[in-house]
Amino acid sequence: MIPSALEALIEALRCLPGVGPKSAQRMAYHLLQRDRNGALHLARALEKATTTIHHCSKCNNFSEQEVCALCASPKRDAGTLCVVEMPADLLMMEQTQCYRGMYYVLMGRLSPLDGIGAKELHLDRLIRRVQEHPCEVILATNFTVEGDATAHYLATLLQSAGVKVSRIARGLPVGGELEQVDSGTLAQAMLERREILI
Amino acid sequence: MIPSALEALIEALRCLPGVGPKSAQRMAYHLLQRDRNGALHLARALEKATTTIHHCSKCNNFSEQEVCALCASPKRDAGTLCVVEMPADLLMMEQTQCYRGMYYVLMGRLSPLDGIGAKELHLDRLIRRVQEHPCEVILATNFTVEGDATAHYLATLLQSAGVKVSRIARGLPVGGELEQVDSGTLAQAMLERREILI
Numbered sequence: 001m002i003p004s005a006l007e008a009l010i011e012a013l014r015c016l017p018g019v020g021p022k023s024a025q026r027m028a029y030h031l032l033q034r035d036r037n038g039a040l041h042l043a044r045a046l047e048k049a050t051t052t053i054h055h056c057s058k059c060n061n062f063s064e065q066e067v068c069a070l071c072a073s074p075k076r077d078a079g080t081l082c083v084v085e086m087p088a089d090l091l092m093m094e095q096t097q098c099y100r101g102m103y104y105v106l107m108g109r110l111s112p113l114d115g116i117g118a119k120e121l122h123l124d125r126l127i128r129r130v131q132e133h134p135c136e137v138i139l140a141t142n143f144t145v146e147g148d149a150t151a152h153y154l155a156t157l158l159q160s161a162g163v164k165v166s167r168i169a170r171g172l173p174v175g176g177e178l179e180q181v182d183s184g185t186l187a188q189a190m191l192e193r194r195e196i197l198i
Numbered sequence: 199m200i201p202s203a204l205e206a207l208i209e210a211l212r213c214l215p216g217v218g219p220k221s222a223q224r225m226a227y228h229l230l231q232r233d234r235n236g237a238l239h240l241a242r243a244l245e246k247a248t249t250t251i252h253h254c255s256k257c258n259n260f261s262e263q264e265v266c267a268l269c270a271s272p273k274r275d276a277g278t279l280c281v282v283e284m285p286a287d288l289l290m291m292e293q294t295q296c297y298r299g300m301y302y303v304l305m306g307r308l309s310p311l312d313g314i315g316a317k318e319l320h321l322d323r324l325i326r327r328v329q330e331h332p333c334e335v336i337l338a339t340n341f342t343v344e345g346d347a348t349a350h351y352l353a354t355l356l357q358s359a360g361v362k363v364s365r366i367a368r369g370l371p372v373g374g375e376l377e378q379v380d381s382g383t384l385a386q387a388m389l390e391r392r393e394i395l396i
Contacts, residue, residue: 015236038213
């Protein structure tokens with residue numbers, strides 16, 4: 001009853017994260033019924049991206065070149081290396097316009113339950129890079145359980161290799177009110193209080 | 199900072215229904231990071247489907263042939279035509295194994311707010327088909343506001359063309375208990391009660 005090419009498309013759409021059989025079917029019907037141009041366009045974009053996009057050999061971010069524009073820029077300070085989980089985190093950091101150092105993108109976080117360990121994240125590449133070009137490492141992984149565990153693991157590894165390691169600060173957001181912040185954040189802000197030097 | 203091929207892929211993924219900028223980004227990262235084979239496979243499936251799948255000239259369902267297997271089958275009863283909204287509805291109906299007639303798939307429903315009127319649904323094709331091959335029309339659109347409106351509109355059109363039109367029954371589900379059914383369904387089941395003839 002279902003044409004084989006349609007069945008194949010529904011099956012292929014399931015490689016997208018968060019797409020189950022029902023939404024794959026809905027997507028396939030939508031594309032064939034209302035947006036065939038969009039479907040062809042998507043097919044070409046997928047092919048182009050999978051063939052041209054690799055990982056930057058220095059920061060591990062997605063890049064079409066061997067070394068990405070950011071790593072190749074002479075304006076960046078090679079004395080600090082900010083470690084983030086995902087490319088989107090790097091973009092957020094860049095939007096602050098307060099950091100001019102280099103980056104390393106883990107492309108994930110330690111997550112033993114999902115089978116992602118130190119080997120899958122290629123942490124050895126990060127260690128080697130820091131050993132070849134000594135610098136301060138700023139751990140900017142998320143403040144989730146997994147992000148924290150990743151930061152802790154990296155800190156242990158890097159400190160034993162004699163590298164200066166820091167973690168971005170945890171506390172109340174700018175404009176944050178004590179009344180509205182969750183108690184975990186407030187507790188951390190108390191623990192990690194800083195002396196005021198005038 | 200984002201390679202252009204990656205940006206193009208994120209943009210292209212947004213043609214999928216229910217996919218906004220954030221999930222498009224997540225999908226693109228996932229494909230490039232963990233499932234490049236899946237991405238290429240999807241690209242090929244999209245191209246194949248858009249080039250080979252058309253609408254059956256009789257029932258309007260998706261088909262790789264000019265006339266789909268179901269419409270071409272000599273075993274089906276041409277005396278009844280069941281009108282459904284989507285191909286998935288046709289499949290559900292076939293699973294009941296109690297209907298041996300023909301189908302017409304609207305590929306949608308009347309939905310003025312989304313700009314889908316009688317013209318967009320090509321209802322004239324359905325009317326012409328019934329006029330050329332007179333039969334009983336069974337309206338099996340959903341019992342939603344839009345599905346009901348579509349059925350009502352079609353019934354008016356078809357009856358003025360002298361066609362016998364019926365609507366599938368509304369009532370308690372098989373195995374349904376009065377205590378658990380919603381009051382709207384129960385009210386309809388009361389209104390549409392049938393005389394018991396022994």
